[in-house]
Amino acid sequence: GAGVSQSPSNKVTEKGKDVELRCDPISGHTALYWYRQRLGQGLEFLIYFQGNSAPDKSGLPSDRFSAERTGESVSTLTIQRTQQEDSAVYLCASRVSWGAQYFGPGTRLTVT
């Protein structure tokens, strides 16, 4: 079946602009995660959704970052007033209970 998809694949934006990143999880996967990966670095957890439960937002680096998910479908990660340090690859992953995470290809964000 289809894997996790993310759009856009690349985004270049000017400092101060808002951006919205989209993730389509694998159908039937109840859990959805967002991560940030800076160049040459590991994964930085941002936010986690599980079904209709309140999301775990403990990894969001500032109040400029927010994310939404409706039920077990698409999620959007929004970064307001982007800064140069927001430049990174933003990865989305989905998962069934106790299973492995399956990652999307990521969105490469460049803030100029």
Add this chain to the structure above:
Amino acid sequence: GNSVTQMEGPVTLSEEAFLTINCTYTATGYPSLFWYVQYPGEGLQLLLKATKADDKGSNKGFEATYRKETTSFHLEKGSVQVSDSAVYFCAGGYNNNDMRFGAGTRLTVKP
């Protein structure tokens, strides 16, 4: 708390050398354990997994055994190839919510 720690890189090996990348976990329970691989310019892919003690995950010649007594899940391959050059991430799934990743180990295999 829950955490995963893996061997720092970078690791550089010659083709056909033996590979070990160490990974240890901390937990009050028994997490599911995973190795992910990220090839240059690509996203993370699941390499192998083990869900309980003494399980061995294997794929593409890589193996890792879930060792409860040493809280470890070391990745091994008997003979690496140039195409194995990538970044390898160890991860633990601690409950339905919590996934923890190691920092990643960059492997370069030279011909």
